[in-house]
Amino acid sequence: MASLSGKVAIVTGSSRGIGRAIAEKLGRDGANVVVTYAGNQAKAAEVVQKIASFGSRASAVGVDIRKLEDVKSLFEKATAQFGKVDILINNAAGVNVFKPTAEMTEDEYNSMFDITRGVYFALQQAAHHLADNGRIVSISTSGTTMAISGGGAYAASKAAIEHFSTALAKELGARGITVNTVSPGVTETDGLVLEPEQVNQMIAQTPLGRLGQPADIADAVALLVSDHARWITGQSIRANGGIV
Template identity: 40%
Template sequence: MSLQLNGKRSLVTGGSRGVGRAIVLALAAHGARVVTCYREDREAAADLERELESFGPGHRVLQADVRRPEDVEQLAGACRELFGGLDVVVNNAGVDGHSPIEALEPEEWHRVLDTNLTALHLVTRAVLPLMDKNSTIINIGASAAERGQPFRSHYTASKAAVIGWSRSLAKELGPRGIRVNVLAPGIISSEGNGPPPQIVERIKAATALGRLGEPDDIAKAVVFLASDESSYLSGATITVDGGI
């Protein structure tokens, strides 16, 4: 089995921190060229740029808000200019949310849905002309989509919609040789604003492997889906949560 991605051209949204950063670095380490974007954290983006230099030329870190169609078009244009096409698209950009339903105002609802769901549509529609047979789209969902979580109805709804959207798109794009899959992480240790320590210990106790996930756990699964070893896998949701 070979997971080498030599020559593959990739786009990763939300790649400057956490899981996104791990995905970007894993793709580059396996030989892919990567364009990624960030929204606000210039310091993290600059640090990522420096680390990508160790893998050689051909990578780029750009500022873009993937909720904005004009930013997405510029991002797609940069991929066209730099690569001429795309083999791998990882829709990773996302936000969390926590609110009881009585306090869930439309502004907060749209903040989460626009980032976690609408952005997938905007990015995918913009880059599809750059994709051809044997290319792949990997959408980062969440295992919470199947379990549900109190006070996170908008977040859970957005991630559940990612699964249905991806399944439909897999059938639509399959005749063109484009695969679409979802990775559904559990609780990842690097994520900001995580649960308090006592809740973390409770989650660990309820997890088959007895630990929280690490960003590299998700990045490894992305590398597999980006490789030719997953050439007959499409329309799937792969849960990477340690067995919660």
């Protein structure tokens, strides 16, 4: 029997990149998966088809994580289709802006913290809807523990998610629900905007000697939602090859 057989997972922002790798990994492990997308329905359909090839069920739902009504509807649709929700993976992200504090615009700042607010209310919905002994994992960044020039607003928007999660872990512990975050380092996706020289510098600073891959993050998430991690909660796991 697959390790997640009978479980139902929501993975936000899962039409591509890390989110897609997570959704497909959970489907491969036996979970039925709700794939969410912000704009690329065709890519989300590909993920659904891939999960179906593993013998699991999946559906695609368009969601703007910044809108509370969309977040509420997401959980309602998942429950209506699959009967329950056991796992929430908060992966949806916007455009990450790296600028000196003196140059950051209000709109750029808000664009990142609007996503953070959406994650908070997704956690709230999970608190209402998740089955007992459920699992919540939110994707953060290893940058929350580093002082990076131009990264103050971005890192703070992710650090807030880590604090949301540690508080919720205490609130939901009595129900057997674990709440953790996974903090990737630099990961090779189509959203990676570093110049080749910067990529080489990051690799040189990484003890394991390469960039992260989406599958590296997906495997860490899969561990946390499995029964093997039943005693791990309120933690931020750095999946970054040892760079920090």
